[in-house]
Amino acid sequence: MAPSYIYKVCTGGEEVLMEAIDRNNREGIKGWLNPSRYGAERISYWLQRLTGVGLLGYFIGHVYETSSLTNGPDAWAAMLELTQTPMGHMILLLVIGMSTFHSANGIRLIFTQGGKGLGKPGRPDYPYDAVSLNYRQKSGIWIALILAAAAMMYGASVLFGGE
Amino acid sequence: MTDTIEKLERLDKKRSKEHKEKEILRSSITLKILRANRAANEPAHYDTIEVPVQRSTTVLDALLWAKGYKDHSIGIRYSCRMASCGSCGMKINGIPRLACYTKVSELSGDTITCEPLSNFPHIRDLVTDFSQFFEHHKNMQPYIQNENADIKDPAKLSEFMQSPEDVDKFLQFSYCIKCGCCYAACPTVAMDTKFPGPQALAQMYRYFADTRDTAVEKRMEIVDDRHGLFRCHFAGSCSSVCPKGVDPALGIQLLRGHMLGYSSNEKKIAELKERLKK
Numbered sequence: 001m002a003p004s005y006i007y008k009v010c011t012g013g014e015e016v017l018m019e020a021i022d023r024n025n026r027e028g029i030k031g032w033l034n035p036s037r038y039g040a041e042r043i044s045y046w047l048q049r050l051t052g053v054g055l056l057g058y059f060i061g062h063v064y065e066t067s068s069l070t071n072g073p074d075a076w077a078a079m080l081e082l083t084q085t086p087m088g089h090m091i092l093l094l095v096i097g098m099s100t101f102h103s104a105n106g107i108r109l110i111f112t113q114g115g116k117g118l119g120k121p122g123r124p125d126y127p128y129d130a131v132s133l134n135y136r137q138k139s140g141i142w143i144a145l146i147l148a149a150a151a152m153m154y155g156a157s158v159l160f161g162g163e
Numbered sequence: 164m165t166d167t168i169e170k171l172e173r174l175d176k177k178r179s180k181e182h183k184e185k186e187i188l189r190s191s192i193t194l195k196i197l198r199a200n201r202a203a204n205e206p207a208h209y210d211t212i213e214v215p216v217q218r219s220t221t222v223l224d225a226l227l228w229a230k231g232y233k234d235h236s237i238g239i240r241y242s243c244r245m246a247s248c249g250s251c252g253m254k255i256n257g258i259p260r261l262a263c264y265t266k267v268s269e270l271s272g273d274t275i276t277c278e279p280l281s282n283f284p285h286i287r288d289l290v291t292d293f294s295q296f297f298e299h300h301k302n303m304q305p306y307i308q309n310e311n312a313d314i315k316d317p318a319k320l321s322e323f324m325q326s327p328e329d330v331d332k333f334l335q336f337s338y339c340i341k342c343g344c345c346y347a348a349c350p351t352v353a354m355d356t357k358f359p360g361p362q363a364l365a366q367m368y369r370y371f372a373d374t375r376d377t378a379v380e381k382r383m384e385i386v387d388d389r390h391g392l393f394r395c396h397f398a399g400s401c402s403s404v405c406p407k408g409v410d411p412a413l414g415i416q417l418l419r420g421h422m423l424g425y426s427s428n429e430k431k432i433a434e435l436k437e438r439l440k441k
Contacts (some may be wrong), residue, residue: 025283025291026281026352027282027353028354037400041403042399045350101237113417115419118413121372124335124338124407124409124410128405129408130412130413131410134414152184
């Protein structure tokens, strides 16, 4: 973004350039690249976003996959074969992990964003640990991660276990 | 009472022990300072300056030493040097902090990187423009509004009674020093210029929760916007960087709880009780 210029009108009527401000100092998407700077809640925010985008991608792919039914049973079978490869199984595993984390963490966020499980405001004392970033939130994030890992392990045992 | 004092003393000792264990003592550090004059359209670059330090040296002390003895042209904003004014907010090793409140011994590595706060328009070196930030704050109408108080007629003025419990509901949020650290850490502010940011929304809750204020509906209307309260996704970064323990994330979520009807609105309940009495 181009810098914006601030002028001041002097008593004589002439305009004097006071300062040029570069308005483009926002972190933007770059701010997402290092989520570990701000603790577990920021990592969970980052994962929630990432899994959300991933699931949206899967949803679009899934609609495309099932739409092949309209082209007859052969087209559907050919499409299904694509998912029966190791790469197809890996993608499905990722989807299982993403959907489990997104749902479990989402349930935590429904309560949190309504002001539940955050603690009460009080008089802050040094070293000013935030009440809202409490053990309940951290436990919720860990539970979501563990559930996602367990679901992925179960999925792997089914997909790669074989009969 | 004695038990509480003993408990607090024990906690203090534990914290001081933990703090000492984390301390890194060195005789000097290298300051890596972002330099740029936006008015002159200068490209940004980093200057490195070796600074002698002691155990108690803060980043602001180190910067002022560099400014005093090595390079007078370093642009830096500061005032009280005791975390009261909120002027010296900057990114220190990538995290928004107050330079006067961050001791060099708390930071790992021999190089300390100082950069201007993100999400604020950059003016020069470590100085940023706070006008947009203050504009968001003003939009929240950060003052008590009470239609029952006629300030023009001194005869009608009366004292507003508040219990200590009522004060505790908002006191924490009134400790905000407007340093901008939360605004710089917020991932939503980083993407949306119209989002008021954690500071402004926490101030909104501060007045919302104040029993002396009666403009509840008006306040709700201000934040119930496409770029308002619902743009917060609870990343918690604002609360983790706040140097005064204001915990803006808590205020924002509580405000949203009231708006969604999750939390009981005590003011509304009191108002209904009054109506029933009449």
